[in-house]
Amino acid sequence: MVYSLPEEVLEHVFSFITSDKDRNAVSLVCKSWYEIERWCRRKVFVGNCYAVSPGIMIRRFPELRAVELKGKPHFADFNLVPDGWGGYACSWIDEMSRAYPWLEEIRLKRMVVSDESLELISTAFKNFKVLVLSSCEGFSTDGLSAIASNCRNLKELDLRESEVMDLSGRWLSHFPDTFTSLESLNISCLGSEVSFSALERLVARSPNLKTLRLNRAVPLGKLSTLLHQAPQLVELGTGAYSSGIRSDVYTGLSKAFLGCKELKGLSGFWDADPSYLPALYSVCSRLTTLNLSYSTIRSPDITKVIGQCPNLQRLWVLDHIEDSGLNALALSCKNLQELRVFPSDLYAADVNVTLTEQGLVSVSQGCPKLQSVLYFCHQMSNSALITIAKNRPNLTCFRLCIIEPRTPDYLTHEPLDIGFGAIVKHCKNLNRLSLSGLLTDRVFEYIGTHAKKLEMLSIAFAGDSDLGLHHVLSGCESLKKLEIRDCPFGDTALLANVAKLATMRSLWMSSCAVSIGACKILSQKMPMLNVEVIDENGSLDSRLDSCLVEKLYVYRTVAGPRSDMPGYIWTMDRESANRI
Amino acid sequence: MDLINFEATELRLGLPGSTDEWDKKSTASPVNTNKRSSSEMGSSVTDETDSSRSPPPAKAQIVGWPPVRTCRKNIIQGKKSEPEMGSGMYVKVSMDGAPYLRKVDLKVCKSYGELLKSLQEMFKCIIGLYSEREGYKSEYAPTYEDKDGDWMLLGDVPWDMFLTSCRRLRIMKSCEVIES
Numbered sequence: 001m002v003y004s005l006p007e008e009v010l011e012h013v014f015s016f017i018t019s020d021k022d023r024n025a026v027s028l029v030c031k032s033w034y035e036i037e038r039w040c041r042r043k044v045f046v047g048n049c050y051a052v053s054p055g056i057m058i059r060r061f062p063e064l065r066a067v068e069l070k071g072k073p074h075f076a077d078f079n080l081v082p083d084g085w086g087g088y089a090c091s092w093i094d095e096m097s098r099a100y101p102w103l104e105e106i107r108l109k110r111m112v113v114s115d116e117s118l119e120l121i122s123t124a125f126k127n128f129k130v131l132v133l134s135s136c137e138g139f140s141t142d143g144l145s146a147i148a149s150n151c152r153n154l155k156e157l158d159l160r161e162s163e164v165m166d167l168s169g170r171w172l173s174h175f176p177d178t179f180t181s182l183e184s185l186n187i188s189c190l191g192s193e194v195s196f197s198a199l200e201r202l203v204a205r206s207p208n209l210k211t212l213r214l215n216r217a218v219p220l221g222k223l224s225t226l227l228h229q230a231p232q233l234v235e236l237g238t239g240a241y242s243s244g245i246r247s248d249v250y251t252g253l254s255k256a257f258l259g260c261k262e263l264k265g266l267s268g269f270w271d272a273d274p275s276y277l278p279a280l281y282s283v284c285s286r287l288t289t290l291n292l293s294y295s296t297i298r299s300p301d302i303t304k305v306i307g308q309c310p311n312l313q314r315l316w317v318l319d320h321i322e323d324s325g326l327n328a329l330a331l332s333c334k335n336l337q338e339l340r341v342f343p344s345d346l347y348a349a350d351v352n353v354t355l356t357e358q359g360l361v362s363v364s365q366g367c368p369k370l371q372s373v374l375y376f377c378h379q380m381s382n383s384a385l386i387t388i389a390k391n392r393p394n395l396t397c398f399r400l401c402i403i404e405p406r407t408p409d410y411l412t413h414e415p416l417d418i419g420f421g422a423i424v425k426h427c428k429n430l431n432r433l434s435l436s437g438l439l440t441d442r443v444f445e446y447i448g449t450h451a452k453k454l455e456m457l458s459i460a461f462a463g464d465s466d467l468g469l470h471h472v473l474s475g476c477e478s479l480k481k482l483e484i485r486d487c488p489f490g491d492t493a494l495l496a497n498v499a500k501l502a503t504m505r506s507l508w509m510s511s512c513a514v515s516i517g518a519c520k521i522l523s524q525k526m527p528m529l530n531v532e533v534i535d536e537n538g539s540l541d542s543r544l545d546s547c548l549v550e551k552l553y554v555y556r557t558v559a560g561p562r563s564d565m566p567g568y569i570w571t572m573d574r575e576s577a578n579r580i
Numbered sequence: 581m582d583l584i585n586f587e588a589t590e591l592r593l594g595l596p597g598s599t600d601e602w603d604k605k606s607t608a609s610p611v612n613t614n615k616r617s618s619s620e621m622g623s624s625v626t627d628e629t630d631s632s633r634s635p636p637p638a639k640a641q642i643v644g645w646p647p648v649r650t651c652r653k654n655i656i657q658g659k660k661s662e663p664e665m666g667s668g669m670y671v672k673v674s675m676d677g678a679p680y681l682r683k684v685d686l687k688v689c690k691s692y693g694e695l696l697k698s699l700q701e702m703f704k705c706i707i708g709l710y711s712e713r714e715g716y717k718s719e720y721a722p723t724y725e726d727k728d729g730d731w732m733l734l735g736d737v738p739w740d741m742f743l744t745s746c747r748r749l750r751i752m753k754s755c756e757v758i759e760s
Binding site: 078240242458 | 644
């Protein structure tokens with residue numbers, strides 16, 4: 001006889017299981033577990049908003065409290081996805097407003113959100129608490145006014161890196177005087193000034209405020225006022241960090257920082273004036289996150305700050321930190337887990353900035369907990385990569401961008417195949433990798449052979465032939481997202497691995513060698529994939545099957561072809577090239 | 581032989597007026613192709629480099645490369661606009677009572693402190709320290725003419741803002757400074 005626990009007990013047990021992966025696994029055990037689980041699932045993550053429809057999600061999970069959606073492909077961040085591509089949040093918000101009156105949290109990334117949708121969110125969900133709009137667009141400060149006016153229990157409003165139509169700063173004043181529940185506010189992407197007195201009053205009546213990220217327009221002279229109202233802050237993003245020569249501002253700031261005993265993370269620092277940096281020395285010993293990547297302060301000043309942050313776990317900087325600063329980082333910050341070094345010059349090497357591969361090697365040597373790296377530089381060598389790989393087998397994310405495409409090993413002039421090969425061989429838990437420099441098909445052989453836990457791979461200006469792509473698609477068992485630009489990969493590899501594409505979230509290929517004909521075949525063979533060709537040069541109907549496509553985006557879906565495609569996106573029908 | 585319109589007579593597969601888009605996008609090298617080696621053709625073709633020694637031609641900018649988000653690019657670009665003003669940013673400096681004017685390169689000074697130091701050395705005077713309430717407590721007051729033609733006290737605004745608006749400097753004698 002099979003004993004089974006009562007539903008209520010199972011539900012209670014399931015409530016302790018919060019990770020999406022585990023929840024998915026639970027739902028696969030048996031039919032009754034599937035049923036119980038779907039009724040008590042409270043949050044869902046949809047990695048591609050076109051992989052499923054709102055209706056399907058709502059039918060399966062009737063009691064959600066939190067939804068997270070992602071829209072455009074990652075390469076949209078770099079202007080490779082034309083305007084009007086899609087990723088509209090509208091239909092999702094409309095249907096959820098009817099199905100989930102108790103929805104509390106909405107998180108959107110790379111989606112188009114309208115003011116009407118924001119207004120609907122603010123009125124339809126009575127207990128709405130969290131709105132995160134990451135790299136979104138399509139809304140204005142009017143939409144924010146609605147959120148401010150109507151969301152009585154709002155805890156978090158985070159607009160990180162979104163493009164907001166900045167009509168005025170008055171929206172912030174729409175938070176009523178009775179509104180006191182704010183815990184997190186991120187307005188760093190906004191251009192215009194918000195009313196400072198409204199901001200000050202908001203901060204003063206928000207005793208639970210832990211995260212405050214200001215925009216550039218908030219003057220440094222006013223920062224100490226805010227800090228005095230919110231000494232309990234854990235994360236602070238400053239506005240512009242300079243103010244002429246103002247010793248009174250400096251003193252006020254020093255004093256204010258002294259009072260912030262809980263501060264663990266700092267960001268902002270636009271236009272940073274190094275003479276104001278010592279004002280924050282009193283918080284440095286507690287800092288775990290420091291983002292100086294919007295400031296152009298030089299290595300000696302950066303080094304002075306870093307030298308006082310022994311507990312630093314995450315550092316984002318510009319390459320002004322130079323090798324000398326990275327050497328200092330390696331000595332002082334033994335708890336470092338994540339390093340991101342962004343370029344100060346997008347094209348040629350700035351002769352005043354000495355950042356080479358040596359800096360990264362030092363950090364890989366000195367920081368035993370380093371897991372995640374994003375590094376822009378102008379030169380690299382295989383020996384440096386091999387050293388890094390051997391020093392840090394615990395790397396989980398390695399993104400290297402050598403700025404000039406197809407740059408070889410600067411010492412041997414060889415391709416960087418063996419260097420990246422060492423990375424994938426030694427770092428067995430690597431889940432994200434971005435390649436750059438001169439690379440042949442060989443590097444892809446190494447990746448296919450060793451990178452078994454790799455989930456996301458970004459490739460640009462690399463490889464010799466279809467063999468490269470074939471190695472990746474046939475070897476990388478865990479691959480979920482593959483994005484490729486300007487590589488000689490084409491039909492053969494794609495058509496030899498069609499089944500693989502159904503196990504992945506998405507594939508992006510632009511300026512490669514894929515033909516219209518191959519897209520048609522792929523589409524016919526794999527009905528569970530949407531095969532979308534982006535081509536702004538006019539109708540595909542008049543072109544031969546042998547013509548190459550500009551951009552290709554392939555993703556698995558249970559929702560069928562989408563109905564909101566702009567004129568320049570073509571899907572391949574079974575019969576002929578056909579635009580819906 | 582007139583090689584200037586070489587491209588128009590070149591035999592290619594493709595409709596007239598179309599170019600091989602994929603090739604252009606996939607190469608990262610500068611736009612200069614080998615089709616017109618102008619330096620070998622003699623003086624009939626004006627060379628872009630025959631005037632002042634200008635910096636090397638800008639690399640062909642590839643869409644979406646390097647992979648840096650727009651919000652970051654704006655920060656970097658914003659900083660770059662200063663060097664493009666030329667090799668220096670010299671402004672006239674006059675001092676009350678001095679027989680002739682001097683010139684100072686604002687780009688060399690990275691901050692107000694450095695600028696004041698240069699001025700004090702140049703004119704052998706003591707200007708002193710800035711305070712928001714009282715200006716400079718010495719017999720001199722450093723001022724600058726801004727874009728609107730107004731004379732402003734040095735030090736009130738952030739350095740970067742000052743750089744974009746300063747037209748010339750004048751070290752005034754304190755007795756000349758009118759309190760407003």
